[in-house]
Amino acid sequence: MDKIAKRVQHIEVFLGTLFITIFFITIVIQVFSRYLGITVTWTGEVATYSFTWAVFLGAGAMTYENKHFAFTSFKDKLSERKQEVVNIIISLIVMSFTISIFYFGIIITKKFWNYQWIDLPMMKMGYTWLCLPILGATTTLYTINHLIMSIKRLRMEVQR
Amino acid sequence: MTQVILILLFIVFIAMGVPISYVIGIVALLGIFLIPNLGGIVVFMKMFTGLGSFVLLAVPLFILAANLMNHGSISKRLIDFSNALVGHRRGGLAHANIVVSMIFAGVSGSSQADTAGVGKVLIPKMQESGYDNETAVGVTAASSTLGSIIPPSITMVVFAGIANVSTGKLFLVGIVPGIILGLSMMLVVFIISKKRNFPRYDKVSFKDTVKLFLSSFPALLTPVIIIGGIVTGAYTATEAAAFACVYALIIGMFFYRTIKPKDLPKIIKETLKLSSLSLFALATANALGELLGYYNISTRAANFFAQIPGGAPVFMITVVIFFLFIGTFMDAVPAMILFVPVILPGALALGIDPAHLGLVVVMTLALGLVTPPYGLCLLIAGSIANIDIERSFRGVIPYFIIAVVVLLSVALFPNVVMAIPRLISPSYFI
Numbered sequence: 361m362d363k364i365a366k367r368v369q370h371i372e373v374f375l376g377t378l379f380i381t382i383f384f385i386t387i388v389i390q391v392f393s394r395y396l397g398i399t400v401t402w403t404g405e406v407a408t409y410s411f412t413w414a415v416f417l418g419a420g421a422m423t424y425e426n427k428h429f430a431f432t433s434f435k436d437k438l439s440e441r442k443q444e445v446v447n448i449i450i451s452l453i454v455m456s457f458t459i460s461i462f463y464f465g466i467i468i469t470k471k472f473w474n475y476q477w478i479d480l481p482m483m484k485m486g487y488t489w490l491c492l493p494i495l496g497a498t499t500t501l502y503t504i505n506h507l508i509m510s511i512k513r514l515r516m517e518v519q520r
Numbered sequence: 521m522t523q524v525i526l527i528l529l530f531i532v533f534i535a536m537g538v539p540i541s542y543v544i545g546i547v548a549l550l551g552i553f554l555i556p557n558l559g560g561i562v563v564f565m566k567m568f569t570g571l572g573s574f575v576l577l578a579v580p581l582f583i584l585a586a587n588l589m590n591h592g593s594i595s596k597r598l599i600d601f602s603n604a605l606v607g608h609r610r611g612g613l614a615h616a617n618i619v620v621s622m623i624f625a626g627v628s629g630s631s632q633a634d635t636a637g638v639g640k641v642l643i644p645k646m647q648e649s650g651y652d653n654e655t656a657v658g659v660t661a662a663s664s665t666l667g668s669i670i671p672p673s674i675t676m677v678v679f680a681g682i683a684n685v686s687t688g689k690l691f692l693v694g695i696v697p698g699i700i701l702g703l704s705m706m707l708v709v710f711i712i713s714k715k716r717n718f719p720r721y722d723k724v725s726f727k728d729t730v731k732l733f734l735s736s737f738p739a740l741l742t743p744v745i746i747i748g749g750i751v752t753g754a755y756t757a758t759e760a761a762a763f764a765c766v767y768a769l770i771i772g773m774f775f776y777r778t779i780k781p782k783d784l785p786k787i788i789k790e791t792l793k794l795s796s797l798s799l800f801a802l803a804t805a806n807a808l809g810e811l812l813g814y815y816n817i818s819t820r821a822a823n824f825f826a827q828i829p830g831g832a833p834v835f836m837i838t839v840v841i842f843f844l845f846i847g848t849f850m851d852a853v854p855a856m857i858l859f860v861p862v863i864l865p866g867a868l869a870l871g872i873d874p875a876h877l878g879l880v881v882v883m884t885l886a887l888g889l890v891t892p893p894y895g896l897c898l899l900i901a902g903s904i905a906n907i908d909i910e911r912s913f914r915g916v917i918p919y920f921i922i923a924v925v926v927l928l929s930v931a932l933f934p935n936v937v938m939a940i941p942r943l944i945s946p947s948y949f950i
Contacts, residue, residue, distance in 0.1 A: 373789060373792070373793075376792045376796070377785060377788050377789050377792055380580060380788055380791060380792045380795075381788060383577070383580070384580075384581070384584065384762070384765065384788075387577065387581065387758065387759075387762045388762050388765075388766060391755070391759045391762050391763065394759075407577060408571075408572055408574075408577070411571065411576075411577055411580070412568060412571045412572070414580070414792060414796070415571055415795070415796050415799040415800060415803065416796075416800070416803075417792075417796075418792045418793055418795065418796025418797075418799075418800070419541070419796045419797070419799075419800035419803075421792075421793065421796070422793060422796055422797055422800075423539075425793075427793070427797065428539035428540070428541055428542065428797060428800070428801075429539060429540045429541065429797060429801060429850075429851050429853075429854045430537050430538065430539045430540060431534050431535065431537060431540070431849055431850065431894075432537045433849055433894070434535050434536070434537070435536065435537040446536060446537065449536065450536060450537060450538050453533060453536075453538050453542070453546065454538065454539065454542050456546065457542050457545050457546045457549065460549055460560060460563075460564075461545075461564060464560050464561050464563070464564045465564060467561060468561060468564060468565060468568075489568065491568075492564055492567075492568060
C-alpha cells in the first residue's frame, strides 16, 4: 500500500511542479507584456488555474508526508500506544473530509464540465475543477495508508 | 446550540492534532450541511474560488524568490558585507547577525528562510568566536522575526488577502517599525556585549568593505526593486514577486553562478510544498468564511468589540495579548486565517485602519516564531546550535522583551506609525 501511495505522491509532486512552473512563466509573460504594452489576455486565467492546480496537488502531496499545520503538543505527551490510537482517529476524521472532497468534486466537475474559459473559449471549465476530485482521491489513498500504518504500529505496541 | 457544537468540535479536533486546514474544512462542511437549502457543494466551490485572488499568487513567488536567494549563496555574501560594516564593534557578530537579518528581510519575505539561511553560517561562527550558545541562538532567532515585518512579507500578503487591504500599504507601514525593532535589538546586543565582554573583529579596511559591497550589490538591490516598485505603485505585489524571482534567477545563474539548471526542479519542488501548506489552509478558511457569513458572525463580533470599554487602545492591547498567546502554539498563517475575520469587523467598528491592525497582528505573530512550544525560528536556530528549546528561549528573552515594548508602542500610537508612510504615499490614506 505504501509503495502505491508513494508512487502516486511522486506523480502528484511532478504534476504540481509542472503547474507551478506554468504559473510562474505565465505571470512573467503577463508582467513583461504589460510593460511592453502588448495585450495578452489569456495569461490571467492560465496563471490562476495553474496556481489552483499546483496548490491542490501540493496539498495532496503534503498529506502523504503528514506535513500540514497541526497542533501536536497534547498528542506528543501521550504514550506511544495512545498516540497511535489518536492517529487512527485523526485519520478517520481526515478521511471523512477527503471522501467529501472526492464526492462533491465529481459533482462540481460534472456540473461545470461544458462551461468555457472567458479568454480561451476552447478550454472547458471541467478541466479546471478536475483538481478537486483528484485531490479527494489522492488524499483518501494517503489517509488509508496512514490508517493502515497506524494500526500496524499499534499492533506492535500491544504485542510488546 | 449548533454553533456551540461546532465550536466544541473545532476545539477538540485542533487539540487532538487533526491538521488545521482539515479541521476548518470539516467544521465548514458540517455547519453548511446544517443550514437548510444549502448543500455541501458550497464548501468545495468556495475552497476553489478562494484561491482566485490575484494577491495570493504572490505567496509562492516570494517563497520561490527566497529559495533562489538561499540557493544562490546570496545570504553568505550579505553576511560578509554586514560583518564588514559592524563586525569591529564589541559583539560585532551579533550586530552583524541583526544587520543581515534586516537586509535579508527586504529580500526574502520569510522569517524561517532567514533563520535557516543566516543561522547555518552565523551560529557556528559565533560559537567558534566565543559566544555562548544561548546568545548565538537568541540573536539569530529573534532577528529573523524581522523577515515577517520588513517588506516584502509573506504573512503581510496573506493578511492583505484575508482582510482585503492593499499589500502596498501594508508593506509601506511595515518598513519603519521593522527598522526600529532591528535597531532596538542592536541596542540590547550593545548592552549585553559590554556586560559579557563579547569579542570584536578587526576593522575591515575601506577598500575591502567597498569590494564586499560591490560583490553583494546585486542582492542589496533586490529590496529596492521590490519595495520601491510596490510602494510607488509601479507594480503590484504579485508582479514584484515575479520580478524578484526572475532577478534572483538571473543573478544566481549568471552573476554568482551558484544556481545550475539542474538545481531548478528541486528549488521549484520545495516552493510547491511550502506554499501549498499555507494556501490550502486559506482555501478551506474561505469555505469557513462562508459559514461565518451565514451565521452573521462578523456583525456580532463587530457589536461585541464596539461595546468594550476603552475603545481602540484596549482593543489593540487585547489583540496583542490574544495573538501572543495563539502564536505560542500556532503558525502565523493559520492563526490569521482563523481569527482575522473575527477581529476585523471589531477593528473597523472602532475606526482602526486595517493596515495598522495588519501590522500589529503580523508583528505579534512574528514574535510567536520565537516563543515555545511552537516557535519555528526558535526550533530551527536551536537545532543548528544543538541546544534544547528552554536554553534557546533563554537566549531570546532580552530581545523578546524589547520587541514587546516596540510592539506595544506601534499598537498604541497609530498616528506616529502612520506618519512617515502618509508622507511617502498619501494616496493610500485617503
